[in-house]
Amino acid sequence: MLVLEDLAYAHPVMWGNYSFTMTAAPGEVTAVSGPSGSGKSTLLDLIAGFLEPTGGRLTLDGVDLLPLPPETRPVSILFQSESLFEHLGAAHNIALGLPPGTPRAEVARKVATALDEVGLPGVGNQRADTLSGGQKQRVALARTLLRNRPVLLLDEPFSALDDDSRAATRTLVRSLTEAHRWITVLVSHHQDDIAALAARHYRISSGRLLLA
Amino acid sequence: MKRSRRSNSPLPPRPLRLLGGTGVAAAIAGLVVLVLWSIAAAASAEPAAARTPVDVRHLLAMTTIQAGLTTVLSLLVGTALAWALNRLRFPGRDLAVGLFASAIVTPGIVVAFGLLAVWGRSGWVNAAWQALFGAPLDVPIFGLGGILAAHVLLDGAFAARVLLGRLDAIPMARLKTGQSLALTPWTRFAVLDWPAIRGSLPGLAAIIFLLAFTSFPIVLLLGGGPANQTLEVAIYSAVRLDFDLNAAVLLALVQIGACSLVVLAAAGFGHVPASLGPVRQQRWSDRGWAQLAQWVVLGLGVLGFALPLAAILVDGFGTGLGALLQRPTFWRSAAASLVIASLSAALTLLLALALGLGRAASANPVFRTGIGVPSYAYLATPAVVLALGIFLFVRNSGISPDAAAPVVVVIANALLALPFAVATLGPPLDAIALSRGRVIRSLALGGWRQFSDVEWPLVGRDAGLVVALAFCFSLGDLGVIALFGTQDFATLPLLMVRSLGAYRTNDAAAIAAIMLSLTILAFVAIPRLFGAIAHARA
Numbered sequence: 001m002l003v004l005e006d007l008a009y010a011h012p013v014m015w016g017n018y019s020f021t022m023t024a025a026p027g028e029v030t031a032v033s034g035p036s037g038s039g040k041s042t043l044l045d046l047i048a049g050f051l052e053p054t055g056g057r058l059t060l061d062g063v064d065l066l067p068l069p070p071e072t073r074p075v076s077i078l079f080q081s082e083s084l085f086e087h088l089g090a091a092h093n094i095a096l097g098l099p100p101g102t103p104r105a106e107v108a109r110k111v112a113t114a115l116d117e118v119g120l121p122g123v124g125n126q127r128a129d130t131l132s133g134g135q136k137q138r139v140a141l142a143r144t145l146l147r148n149r150p151v152l153l154l155d156e157p158f159s160a161l162d163d164d165s166r167a168a169t170r171t172l173v174r175s176l177t178e179a180h181r182w183i184t185v186l187v188s189h190h191q192d193d194i195a196a197l198a199a200r201h202y203r204i205s206s207g208r209l210l211l212a
Numbered sequence: 213m214k215r216s217r218r219s220n221s222p223l224p225p226r227p228l229r230l231l232g233g234t235g236v237a238a239a240i241a242g243l244v245v246l247v248l249w250s251i252a253a254a255a256s257a258e259p260a261a262a263r264t265p266v267d268v269r270h271l272l273a274m275t276t277i278q279a280g281l282t283t284v285l286s287l288l289v290g291t292a293l294a295w296a297l298n299r300l301r302f303p304g305r306d307l308a309v310g311l312f313a314s315a316i317v318t319p320g321i322v323v324a325f326g327l328l329a330v331w332g333r334s335g336w337v338n339a340a341w342q343a344l345f346g347a348p349l350d351v352p353i354f355g356l357g358g359i360l361a362a363h364v365l366l367d368g369a370f371a372a373r374v375l376l377g378r379l380d381a382i383p384m385a386r387l388k389t390g391q392s393l394a395l396t397p398w399t400r401f402a403v404l405d406w407p408a409i410r411g412s413l414p415g416l417a418a419i420i421f422l423l424a425f426t427s428f429p430i431v432l433l434l435g436g437g438p439a440n441q442t443l444e445v446a447i448y449s450a451v452r453l454d455f456d457l458n459a460a461v462l463l464a465l466v467q468i469g470a471c472s473l474v475v476l477a478a479a480g481f482g483h484v485p486a487s488l489g490p491v492r493q494q495r496w497s498d499r500g501w502a503q504l505a506q507w508v509v510l511g512l513g514v515l516g517f518a519l520p521l522a523a524i525l526v527d528g529f530g531t532g533l534g535a536l537l538q539r540p541t542f543w544r545s546a547a548a549s550l551v552i553a554s555l556s557a558a559l560t561l562l563l564a565l566a567l568g569l570g571r572a573a574s575a576n577p578v579f580r581t582g583i584g585v586p587s588y589a590y591l592a593t594p595a596v597v598l599a600l601g602i603f604l605f606v607r608n609s610g611i612s613p614d615a616a617a618p619v620v621v622v623i624a625n626a627l628l629a630l631p632f633a634v635a636t637l638g639p640p641l642d643a644i645a646l647s648r649g650r651v652i653r654s655l656a657l658g659g660w661r662q663f664s665d666v667e668w669p670l671v672g673r674d675a676g677l678v679v680a681l682a683f684c685f686s687l688g689d690l691g692v693i694a695l696f697g698t699q700d701f702a703t704l705p706l707l708m709v710r711s712l713g714a715y716r717t718n719d720a721a722a723i724a725a726i727m728l729s730l731t732i733l734a735f736v737a738i739p740r741l742f743g744a745i746a747h748a749r750a
Contacts, residue, residue, distance in 0.1 A: 070650075070653045070654055071224065071653050071655075072656065096661075097655065
């Protein structure tokens with residue numbers, strides 16, 4: 001279980017005071033919605049470690065995550081865009097999820113398996129900037145598979161996609177979350193995404209999370 | 213709540229980069245202080261007045277007037293050329309744009325020589341005039357007119373390339389709106405073009421003013437006597453011809469003060485992009501008188517810039533080349549030039565990368581400013597002044613200036629190219645840190661992997677541009693080598709000046725042609741080579 005208890009943050013620019021309390025379970029998508037500027041991305045930055053909270057607790061299965069820097073937190077994160085390095089090939093992007101020094105044969109095998117799992121076999125040699133929006137998000141999800149972190153944070157990941165890609169990527173997120181028992185936290189202001197994916201749904205109001 | 217010492221910034225923690233950037237910034241700041249201290253100490257050690265009379269007021273006025281006129285004329289020429297290039301579509305447009313872009317690296321001494329080859333007493337124009345009309349045409353190529361012509365050729369072409377980048381970046385939607393409203397050419401310029409270029413003009417003006425204010429070889433070659441002397445040439449004359457260090461030190465202090473004022477004023481102006489970006493063909497052409505005017509402007513511009521360069525190549529690769537190639541001094545100078553330019557280009561890249569990576573690794577504005585500012589001090593320290601400061605320091609340290617010369621020339625040339633290098637590499641490295649820092653950090657990429665997989669493929673071509681700029685600057689440098697050169701240690705520009713002094717004009721023409729060819733080759737090939745290497749890595 002990922003548990004936030006009064007995780008607090010005072011935004012220096014937006015003059016917002018936040019205090020987040022929520023729980024998210026493995027194998028489920030927990031959605032967070034709210035209007036622009038309500039603090040959705042701030043919440044993800046606090047969980048990922050890009051912002052330091054001013055108070056409260058953040059635990060995963062009872063283990064305190066707050067002392068950990070972003071690179072060692074058990075967290076993967078997917079943004080609306082720019083999750084991939086567009087000048088690199090799809091396979092190279094995915095391979096960045098593996099530790100340095102991994103033998104080449106193993107890298108190739110794992111990348112191919114991950115691409116298969118996200119339904120994109122054969123695109124490994126394509127440069128990321130030649131992929132469609134939906135394909136890019138799938139490649140980023142493939143990298144998430146190799147990192148194999150228990151928490152997946154999704155920051156408006158479907159916003160830039162057309163309707164068909166959106167539905168297909170949503171299905172993929174749900175199936176991967178269930179198959180790998182990930183704790184997936186989805187931030188979105190699209191009710192369709194939330195209705196299609198979320199097992200539980202929080203709404204941000206005045207800097208606090210309310211169960212919707 | 214238990215806390216460990218760690219960074220929550222979206223930027224990955226990179227202590228080595230911070231350390232490297234700090235070390236380099238401190239070293240180059242220290243060298244600036246050393247140069248200033250050496251000059252100031254020399255001034256106080258010999259309190260006696262300068263042996264030769266120094267009219268500082270006249271020199272300052274002459275330098276300011278020629279730099280001011282150069283700036284105004286270059287901006288006018290540059291705006292007109294950019295306007296014409298932006299509108300006209302013709303085969304070879306990319307070549308014309310490349311020609312103007314090469315102005316930034318074309319050595320001043322080569323351009324000055326090219327002007328003489330076309331407009332001089334024995335030049336092409338005079339020969340044609342004499343053949344047609346039987347009498348010589350007296351073009352005042354020596355003096356203020358010649359200096360301005362050479363400066364406007366170089367700086368006007370440079371301004372054209374920068375402003376063209378701004379015009380080509382006007383969003384397509386805005387152009388389509390303008391076209392659907394059937395804007396007249398003048399309204400189009402006022403409504404669409406002027407807002408796109410005016411932000412760059414003050415910064416561009418400051419750069420051109422500074423380049424003209426510190427110009428050395430052009431004034432040396434085309435000045436035509438003391439009446440048109442500038443501060444930079446007067447410092448050189450005081451050291452090398454009059455052996456009057458007091459006068460040199462006094463003039464150097466005035467020069468540094470004046471350049472510092474310009475640099476400080478320029479700091480408040482808008483950013484001038486160092487990386488010029490791709491050029492885009494316009495689909496909306498003007499018609500009628502406007503198009504005619506654009507063809508005239510472009511024709512004059514290409515003729516004015518290309519003719520001197522063509523004259524250099526034709527004259528240089530003609531009769532004088534064979535004799536030059538048989539002189540051992542030429543081969544020694546060519547080898548020295550290539551080695552010095554290569555080493556100083558490599559040093560420039562290393563320093564700029566250390567500064568750029570260090571700056572991009574920190575979000576602290578004070579630290580970022582502290583790392584960035586020292587390199588720009590070299591904008592306010594002209595080549596002859598920098599060389600003078602180092603010369604004084606080396607001499608006072610008991611080291612023979614002759615023995616230290618090669619090392620000093622490499623370092624000084626690298627430092628003089630550093631502001632351009634930092635301005636080229638800094639913004640893309642900052643942009644990568646800003647847009648990709650979170651992904652890099654969440655993937656726990658190490659520093660080397662971040663550089664080799666993310667940064668190098670993206671800035672490789674810019675790094676090539678830095679190396680090409682530094683190589684060409686060093687290849688064409690006369691300011692530093694003029695003070696440190698000896699009978700046994702000379703580069704191609706110094707050999708060219710010596711050949712002219714000895715009335716070996718054919719040798720000078722051949723050297724100019726070789727320098728121009730090397731410059732064009734380096735400017736075209738090095739960025740492509742680096743781009744290919746970076747791309748292969750991706």
